[in-house]
Amino acid sequence: MTRDELQGLFPKLADSNFSIESAMTPQYNCIAFAVGDESQWWEHGARLCYWPPGMTEGGTLDSWIRVFERHGYDLLSINSTTDN
Amino acid sequence: MPGRDSSCKTEKHYWSENRGRGPYDCADVWDRARERTRRELGRRHLKARYDSASRIVETIAGRKRPQSEAARVELIFNQNVARWKSETLHWSSIQKMISHPSYLRIIGIGKPVIPLLIRELHNNPDHWFAALEAVTGENPVPPTANFPQAVAAWVEWWERNNDSRRVTGTLS
Numbered sequence: 001m002t003r004d005e006l007q008g009l010f011p012k013l014a015d016s017n018f019s020i021e022s023a024m025t026p027q028y029n030c031i032a033f034a035v036g037d038e039s040q041w042w043e044h045g046a047r048l049c050y051w052p053p054g055m056t057e058g059g060t061l062d063s064w065i066r067v068f069e070r071h072g073y074d075l076l077s078i079n080s081t082t083d084n
Numbered sequence: 085m086p087g088r089d090s091s092c093k094t095e096k097h098y099w100s101e102n103r104g105r106g107p108y109d110c111a112d113v114w115d116r117a118r119e120r121t122r123r124e125l126g127r128r129h130l131k132a133r134y135d136s137a138s139r140i141v142e143t144i145a146g147r148k149r150p151q152s153e154a155a156r157v158e159l160i161f162n163q164n165v166a167r168w169k170s171e172t173l174h175w176s177s178i179q180k181m182i183s184h185p186s187y188l189r190i191i192g193i194g195k196p197v198i199p200l201l202i203r204e205l206h207n208n209p210d211h212w213f214a215a216l217e218a219v220t221g222e223n224p225v226p227p228t229a230n231f232p233q234a235v236a237a238w239v240e241w242w243e244r245n246n247d248s249r250r251v252t253g254t255l256s
Binding site (some may be wrong): 010024026030031038039041043048049059 | 105137175176177178179209210211213214225228229230231232
């Protein structure tokens with residue numbers, strides 16, 4: 001994916017100084033990358049995908065928050081969201 | 085009554101004054117030549133018509149039609165692959181990706197799409213496992229497989245079931 005394509009998908013990137021560190025891959029998704037796992041796709045209920053044991057819910061903001069909290073992230077009070 | 089033509093060197097032919105073909109024309113020689121020409125032209129015309137008809141039959145019932153049908157399937161496949169990749173490349177949900185209209189359209193093509201899907205999976209690995217399972221009714225991927233292992237499992241499945249059509253040969 002090129003810089004232009006990325007900026008088209010995520011317009012706020014246009015205001016930042018970003019660089020492309022690696023090619024896109026279907027092997028893992030953004031959640032997996034965020035928690036340091038580049039070996040598998042993290043998704044609840046999908047075949048061949050990983051989802052943390054004991055987490056019975058997926059696909060919602062709350063479930064993602066709990067997954068990230070398990071991996072050392074803290075919830076801040078900043079109210080800002082970006083699609084995908 | 086025609087008499088023997090004094091100008092005919094073979095002295096085998098009779099001159100017909102009524103035909104008026106010229107002083108050295110022999111009526112029956114000319115008639116036979118004309119008949120030969122007519123038959124030759126008729127033969128060529130018949131052959132041309134036969135060749136033309138053969139091409140039409142070949143096109144309708146022979147090689148041409150499957151080729152154009154295969155080309156049509158491949159065109160639909162390529163268009164939908166391009167659209168699917170373009171519109172889902174930043175998505176993080178496989179369940180959402182395989183519900184995209186283009187992904188469903190590819191599944192809807194049915195069995196003719198299998199070799200195209202295998203080739204696409206081999207050349208540009210992506211999440212085609214659900215489509216392959218939907219079209220073939222099979223799932224050769226072990227439950228614990230990772231992405232590269234899943235790709236390899238489907239390629240091996242194809243080669244196992246299509247000995248003469250190896251992915252790295254005919255399909256690529």
